[in-house]
Amino acid sequence: MVGLAIPTATLGCGMLGCMVRTGRLRSWWHALRYLAAEGVAGMASMALLVAGLVLMIFLLFGPGLLLAPRAVRLLRWWTGLARRRAGWFSGEVLPERYPPIPAAPTFEDLRRLATAASTRRDAGWLAAHALIAPVAGLLAVALPAGAVNSLLIPAYWQLMPADEPVTNIYPVTSWWGAAAMPLVGVAYAALALWLTPLMARGVCGLAVRLLAPTRESRLVERVSALTASRAAALDAHAAELRRIERDLHDGAQNRLVGVVMMLGIAERSLRTNPEQALPQLLRAQDAAADALAGLRTIVHDIYPPILDELGLEGAVSALAGRCAVPCVLDVGGLRRAPVALESAAYFVVAEGLTNVVKHGGAGGVTVRLCTAHRDSGEVLRIAITDDGHGGAVERAGGGLSGIRRRAEAFEGTMELASPEGGPTTLKVELPCGS
Structure with a gap:
């Protein structure tokens, strides 16, 4: 029994040592592949860095800001690939958080985008990657190649011309010099096994x-997002006040002025x-009823009572039922949200359907609302798709820009896809809060 125990223990230790060596070789091979890929990517980073430095010169003169959205998109895409490579090597997923890029950015949006903390962070990585990764990748490939070459030198050094001897650490011109090359190869291999995973x-x-x-960085981006959403909320509030003032001035106020004039005429009669007084009083009564209906419409547009009565699902159903274009409504998975958010979503759908009726030339429209989950929490998603002629463009002061202002006031996003010939798809995401 004792005699059998010793070989068994020895065998177990041998197997364990073999497994450890195999694991180290796999780890080294994993690191080698990662560094080789990073070395190639580092050359591309160097080219992008040079292009970025040229772009910075144009940014100083202003017009270069027009290229900022495309440059930032390219930089985000490139750093996204680096995150995936790093995640493949480390086995951990690197999160990616960026503020949205506006579809029609203002000059202030472009300046904020070019100087954002995320842009500066990505640019810093690009510069460091361009300088470090090519060197690390070259060393990772050169060291094992040097080890193999050193081991093979004793087999082919005599085949080289006498005036062009094999040169490794020193010129190999004799068997004594060639005999030491395997030791150099072992040193190269040991250095590669130690340095490659470290790099x-x-x-x-x-x-x-x-x-x-x-x-x-998350706090800085959060502050930037809150600053932008606050500015968007103020803009949306100011635009809403101007709309109410315009509706009151052009609608109810003019009707009430007409009522006062009719009553004055009836008084003289x-x-x-x-x-003749009775017909004039009847006309004044009709005009007063029209003015009252206009006031009710304005009050309804400030906050629709149907939202309190039926919720967002019922309110949107009423909008779809009144739409002049045949409308298909899908509210599967929609859950209740804060009152202000449901009000914003209601007006997004109302404005979207109005644009379809006025400008879309569509024969049908589909409205989908649902509550979805993201890493940051729940979001209310709205998608309005029509089969019209397409070509919709967001213009300052238009309905689509108003929808964007409403979305940005809640730190939401708006995407518009409207190729010529259609279809047109409007997507809006409104964060519901964590």
């Missing part, structure tokens, strides 16, 4: 440190010709 962890750590959102 891979360093390059991956650089990506994690610069590209993964830190707590400070009562004094001079009482028989």
Whole structure:
């Protein structure tokens, strides 16, 4: 029994050592592949860095800001690939958080986009990656290649011309020199086994440190988003006040002025010709009823009572039923949201359907509302699709820009896809809060 125990233990230790060596070789091979890919990507980062430096010169003169959205999209795409490579190597998913890029950005939006904390962080990674990754990738490939070459030198050094001897650490011109090359190859291999994983962890750590959102960067982006949403909320509020003022001035106020004039005429008729007073009073009554209906419409547009009575689903159903274009409504998965959010969603659908009726030339429209989950919490998603002629463009002061203002006031987003010939799809996401 004792005699059998020793070989068994020895065998177990041998198997364990073999497994450890196999694991180290796999880890080294994993690191080598990662560094080789990063070395190639580093050359591309170098080219992008040069292009970015040229773009910065144009940014100083103003017109270069027009290229900022495309440059930032390219930078985000490139850093997204780096996050995926780093995640493949480390086995951890690197989150990606960016403020949205407006479809029709103003000059202030472009300036904010070019100087955002996320843009600066990505640009810093690009510069570091362009300088470090090519060197690390070259070393990762050169060291094992040098080890293999050193081991093979004793087999082919004599085949080289006498005036062009094999040169490794030193020129190999004799058997004594060639005999030492396997030792050099072992040194290269040992250095590769030690240095390659270390460099891979360093390059991956650089990506994690610069590209993964830190707590400070998240706070900065949050403050920037709150600042932008506050500005959008103020703009939306000011636009809403101007609309109410315009509706009151052009509608109810003019009707009430007409009522006052009709009553004045009826008063004079009562004094001079009482028989004509009754028809004039009836016309004044009709005009007063029209003015009252206009006031009710304005009050309804400020906050529809149907939202309190039936909720967002019922209110949107009423909008779809009154739409002049045949409307298909899908509210599967829709849950209740804060009152202000449901009001914004109601007006988004109302304005979207109005645009379809007035400008879309559509024979049918589909409205979908649902509550979805994201990493940051729940969002209310709205999608309005019509089969019209397409070509919709967001214009300042138009209905689509009003929808964008409403969405941005809640830190939401709006996307418009309207190719010539249709269909037109309007997508809006409104965060419901965590």
